[in-house]
Amino acid sequence: xxxxxxxxxxxxxxxxxxxxxxxxxxxxxxxxxxxxxxxxxxxxxxxxxxxxxxxxxxxxxxxxxxxxxxxxxxxxxxxxxxxxxxxxxxxxxxxxxxxxxxxxxxxxxxxxxxxxxxxxxxxxxxxxxxxxxxxxxxxxxxxxxxxxxxxxxxxxxxxxxxxxxxxxxxxxxxxxxxxxxxxxxxxxxxxxxxxxxxxxxxxxxxxxxxxxxxxxxxxx
Amino acid sequence: xxxxxxxxxxxxxxxxxxxxxxxxxxxxxxxxxxxxxxxxxxxxxxxxxxxxxxxxxxxxxxxxxxxxxxxxxxxxxxxxxxxxxxxxxxxxxxxxxxxxxxxxxxxxxxxxxxxxxxxxxxxxxxxxxxxxxxxxxxxxxxxxxxxxxxxxxxxxxxxxxxxxxxxxxxxxxxx
Numbered sequence: 001x002x003x004x005x006x007x008x009x010x011x012x013x014x015x016x017x018x019x020x021x022x023x024x025x026x027x028x029x030x031x032x033x034x035x036x037x038x039x040x041x042x043x044x045x046x047x048x049x050x051x052x053x054x055x056x057x058x059x060x061x062x063x064x065x066x067x068x069x070x071x072x073x074x075x076x077x078x079x080x081x082x083x084x085x086x087x088x089x090x091x092x093x094x095x096x097x098x099x100x101x102x103x104x105x106x107x108x109x110x111x112x113x114x115x116x117x118x119x120x121x122x123x124x125x126x127x128x129x130x131x132x133x134x135x136x137x138x139x140x141x142x143x144x145x146x147x148x149x150x151x152x153x154x155x156x157x158x159x160x161x162x163x164x165x166x167x168x169x170x171x172x173x174x175x176x177x178x179x180x181x182x183x184x185x186x187x188x189x190x191x192x193x194x195x196x197x198x199x200x201x202x203x204x205x206x207x208x209x210x211x212x213x214x215x216x217x218x219x220x
Numbered sequence: 221x222x223x224x225x226x227x228x229x230x231x232x233x234x235x236x237x238x239x240x241x242x243x244x245x246x247x248x249x250x251x252x253x254x255x256x257x258x259x260x261x262x263x264x265x266x267x268x269x270x271x272x273x274x275x276x277x278x279x280x281x282x283x284x285x286x287x288x289x290x291x292x293x294x295x296x297x298x299x300x301x302x303x304x305x306x307x308x309x310x311x312x313x314x315x316x317x318x319x320x321x322x323x324x325x326x327x328x329x330x331x332x333x334x335x336x337x338x339x340x341x342x343x344x345x346x347x348x349x350x351x352x353x354x355x356x357x358x359x360x361x362x363x364x365x366x367x368x369x370x371x372x373x374x375x376x377x378x379x380x381x382x383x384x385x386x387x388x389x390x391x392x393x394x395x
Binding site for chain 2: 036037039040043047050051054058061068072079082083085086087116117118135136137138139140172173176180211213214
């Protein structure tokens, strides 16, 4: 194998004349090597960092999916109560978040909340909060039966039960508006305790006509 | 040099010992690794996005299908029998709404947050009803639809035609 001859100028000969000349005439390519190795190290660092980020992002996405599943399960439980036949109140459903308990991907207890419009689950992980929010199909109120009846009694002088229906001049839209305003507040739920879900009816009487407004109540 | 020129260019490339490629080996291998990584990341994210879209569509389809079933069983629009839907009741609540109170009661139990409309058609295409909540004409969002087969009673129980009840839901803008 033919090896190219190296430049024979020795450093100590040239150094006393000109530093620049020494660099120019040196063709051992050591600076090339250092530059390319440095670039390689930088490139490796960037690629490793990107890989690490990708796996961290995937883990986060996995947790997000898990939270989504919890929220979806809770939403289905509420919708199931709302789905019961029209004009009848449903049986009280006890829902617990244990189905996706600590043996899952989450190390701590997630937080849950419910409002008249949606359910939400959040989980704090490494100072980052992951949320999963699902809209509800049926009208929902985050209060128990007694609270609702009391509030109706205060507002419309009738509890809205079948024996004590709300009568005119109050219309169904008055009641709906009032209850929608009540439902805008989020109610935090304790995920280690059971949640009660029940469909309740609010009766309205207009002359001889009796109507029922259906609401799903979610409380602990 | 004479015998070399007769060789194939590949041999020339292999036998060349000038090492002119040597300093660029790193660049080529790094470029290959980077390209490989980018392709891998693109495939992973694409798969994830597709999976997310599919699960979203499935989730909403379930919701739409639940609403469709619920509406098909709603007593307010039932005909002379529980398995029939009265065309006369549909006439009252379809667009333009004739019976405002009945229309209100029809949508009462559904969350006001939901944006959907109901379309009832007879299979022969002669009759069509569109029941709409408010005036949600936002056509820019994705639509998820689910339908259930129904029997529509036109006038009397002797005149029944098969039809379809379709619930079309707009994707919530805040999800």
